[in-house]
Amino acid sequence: MPADAEPRGPSVFKIPEGDNRERLVCPDCGFIYYDNPRIVTGAVCLWEDLVLLCRRDIEPRRNYWTLPAGYLELGETTEAGAVREAWEEARARIAIEALLGVYNVPRISQVQLIYRARLLSLDIGPGPESLEVRLFSWEAIPWGELAFPSVHWALEHFAQTRHLSEFAPRSNPPGASDRLEGEGL
Amino acid sequence: MPADAEPRGPSVFKIPEGDNRERLVCPDCGFIYYDNPRIVTGAVCLWEDLVLLCRRDIEPRRNYWTLPAGYLELGETTEAGAVREAWEEARARIAIEALLGVYNVPRISQVQLIYRARLLSLDIGPGPESLEVRLFSWEAIPWGELAFPSVHWALEHFAQTRHLSEFAPRSNPPGASDRLEGEGL
Ligand SMILES: [Zn+2]
Ligand SMILES: [Zn+2]
Numbered sequence: 361m362p363a364d365a366e367p368r369g370p371s372v373f374k375i376p377e378g379d380n381r382e383r384l385v386c387p388d389c390g391f392i393y394y395d396n397p398r399i400v401t402g403a404v405c406l407w408e409d410l411v412l413l414c415r416r417d418i419e420p421r422r423n424y425w426t427l428p429a430g431y432l433e434l435g436e437t438t439e440a441g442a443v444r445e446a447w448e449e450a451r452a453r454i455a456i457e458a459l460l461g462v463y464n465v466p467r468i469s470q471v472q473l474i475y476r477a478r479l480l481s482l483d484i485g486p487g488p489e490s491l492e493v494r495l496f497s498w499e500a501i502p503w504g505e506l507a508f509p510s511v512h513w514a515l516e517h518f519a520q521t522r523h524l525s526e527f528a529p530r531s532n533p534p535g536a537s538d539r540l541e542g543e544g545l
Numbered sequence: 546m547p548a549d550a551e552p553r554g555p556s557v558f559k560i561p562e563g564d565n566r567e568r569l570v571c572p573d574c575g576f577i578y579y580d581n582p583r584i585v586t587g588a589v590c591l592w593e594d595l596v597l598l599c600r601r602d603i604e605p606r607r608n609y610w611t612l613p614a615g616y617l618e619l620g621e622t623t624e625a626g627a628v629r630e631a632w633e634e635a636r637a638r639i640a641i642e643a644l645l646g647v648y649n650v651p652r653i654s655q656v657q658l659i660y661r662a663r664l665l666s667l668d669i670g671p672g673p674e675s676l677e678v679r680l681f682s683w684e685a686i687p688w689g690e691l692a693f694p695s696v697h698w699a700l701e702h703f704a705q706t707r708h709l710s711e712f713a714p715r716s717n718p719p720g721a722s723d724r725l726e727g728e729g730l
Contacts, residue, residue, distance in 0.1 A: 367571070367574045367575030367576045368574065368576075369571075369574065369575075369576030369577075370576065386552070386554070386571070386574055386576060388573065388574040389552045389553065389554065389571055389573040389574045389576075390552030390554075391552045391553075391554030391555065391571060391574075391576065392554075393578075395619060396581060396583055396584070396616065396617070396619070397584055397617045397618070397619060397621070398581055399581070399582055399584055399656055431581065432581070432582045432656070433582070434580060434581070434582060434654045435651050435652070435654055436582070436651055436654075437649035437651050438647065438649055438656055439649075440651075458713060459647060459713065459714060462623065462644060462647075462658070464622035464623055464624075466620045466621055466622050466625075467620070469619045469620055469621075471584055471617070471623055471658075473647070473656075526712060526713045527711060527713060528643060528644065528711045528712060528713065528714070529644060529713070529714065
């Protein structure tokens with residue numbers, strides 16, 4: 361490629377020699393990109409009976425409410441990742457209590473591990489990716505303005521398990537779509 | 546790069562503009578490689594009281610015994626991945642019963658989801674990555690020849706939970722190393 365061109369990077373699908381699936385290959389340098397599913401880690405965070413939600417300041421679903429959650433980083437445990445995301449998105453300090461749900465979103469190659477956690481302080485505030493963070497009573501949760509189906513699932517599963525000290529983590533509700541209602545469920 | 550050179554691909558660590566950590570960048574085309582933690586999925590597979598193990602035909606830990614497990618593929622759920630790995634490594638047909646353990650190995654950026662499963666048939670055999678597959682009674686398990694610490698953990702956790710129909714998945718034993726004894730625990 362010309363020295364002043366934008367790098368294209370791996371952008372052409374090919375089956376590499378000795379492989380059995382298509383991978384993205386760079387047309388400029390031949391590098392093969394072995395992409396992998398991503399792990400999302402997050403938490404339903406509680407202060408007494410109140411649940412912490414963040415209003416998103418980023419796309420997709422800007423302005424909608426979500427749990428503090430995000431991609432696991434290299435070298436990080438899933439629990440540490442959930443603690444970090446609560447800090448980054450809601451300036452919240454939390455203690456992990458239990459694994460609440462394992463949600464698979466194969467359409468976008470995501471596995472979400474959502475924990476139940478306790479807020480250690482009421483001192484919270486929006487991080488750079490949030491417009492607003494708030495504690496909601498169960499009745500006040502803005503059900504119609506949740507960012508993703510898995511936020512809905514995690515909150516329902518939290519309600520089902522909140523009085524249990526040991527329980528199996530929930531997974532995608534049977535027959536539930538991982539798509540947003542707005543996309544035509 | 547010269548047209549006949551081997552592609553180097555992303556091989557130089559740099560902090561890209563607007564980022565806050567070092568990423569691998571390709572010195573030839575400028576492509577930035579955002580690497581992510583990997584998900585391993587697998588199962589402790591049972592036939593009555595017998596546990597399925599596979600003797601590895603690949604490095605690392607060739608000749609040592611392991612559970613059927615491997616990297617989750619794009620577009621796959623963790624349960625489907627565990628079923629696929631049982632087939633690929635042990636030609637075993639299985640039904641997933643419960644999530645047994647979630648093991649974090651941050652040193653190598655791995656999250657392992659290990660299920661408890663039932664063998665649907667005694668018709669098993671080594672796949673291309675196994676030298677041998679066998680059903681072991683608990684007493685006969687080759688404890689000194691297990692491939693990885695997490696295989697040991699999953700078997701112990703299976704024993705702790707085998708009579709429970711609902712339980713919280715176990716995680717890394719407190720203080721346990723994710724390194725092999727041979728590496729100096
Ligand atoms: Zn390239
Ligand atoms: Zn390149």
